[in-house]
Ligand SMILES: O=c1nc[nH]c2c1ncn2[C@H]1C[C@H](O)[C@@H](COP(=O)(O)OP(=O)(O)OP(=O)(O)O)O1
């Protein structure tokens with residue numbers, strides 16, 4: 001059977017350097033020429049949907065249409081159980097300031113809300129990722145990944161990006177910010193979704 005992705009070029013429809021680093025590394029074994037949204041001079045489309053899948057579709061379809069190449073997007077976030085899944089789809093928004101994104105501030109805000117609620121320990125959370133592979137003709141494929149864990153405070157670790165320093169995955173006592181990044185790449189929400197993408201489109 002012919003595989004669903006039979007091209008040799010892919011645009012990564014993301015402006016997040018941490019994601020670009022991780023997804024490029026995951027794609028490296030497949031011999032696909034990867035370019036980024038920035039290299040194509042693409043703007044960041046507005047993420048107007050209230051689901052990860054909806055926003056992933058907006059980003060991938062926009063890049064595919066603009067470049068004429070298949071495009072892969074990632075919409076992701078952290079869902080904290082005691083906050084009813086917040087910040088969730090709005091994870092990047094919570095970090096928004098007039099001078100750019102401030103994740104230490106967003107993480108502290110998240111912890112403060114948990115303290116105000118007197119949320120019980122462990123303060124369970126999950127990182128969630130939806131990948132969308134879209135083609136210029138308008139069809140697409142969606143894949144969802146997830147990793148369970150808890151949020152902790154104070155945040156620890158210099159690796160990774162975003163909320164990594166306050167997330168401890170299940171079965172570990174170190175944060176994604178402290179973890180060797182090859183290890184994060186074996187078990188993250190993004191890696192989980194990517195494994196499904198490989199099965200669905202690259203095999
Ligand atoms: O592995 C992760 N480790 C730590 N934090 C993470 C991770 N994965 C998502 N996150 C957080 C930060 C990110 O800013 C937000 C996603 O927001 P999201 O809109 O999907 O991405 P974004 O605006 O940063 O880049 P773009 O939309 O150009 O792909 O969730």
Ligand SMILES: [Mg+2]
Nearest residue numbers: 044047075092
């Ligand atoms: Mg975004």
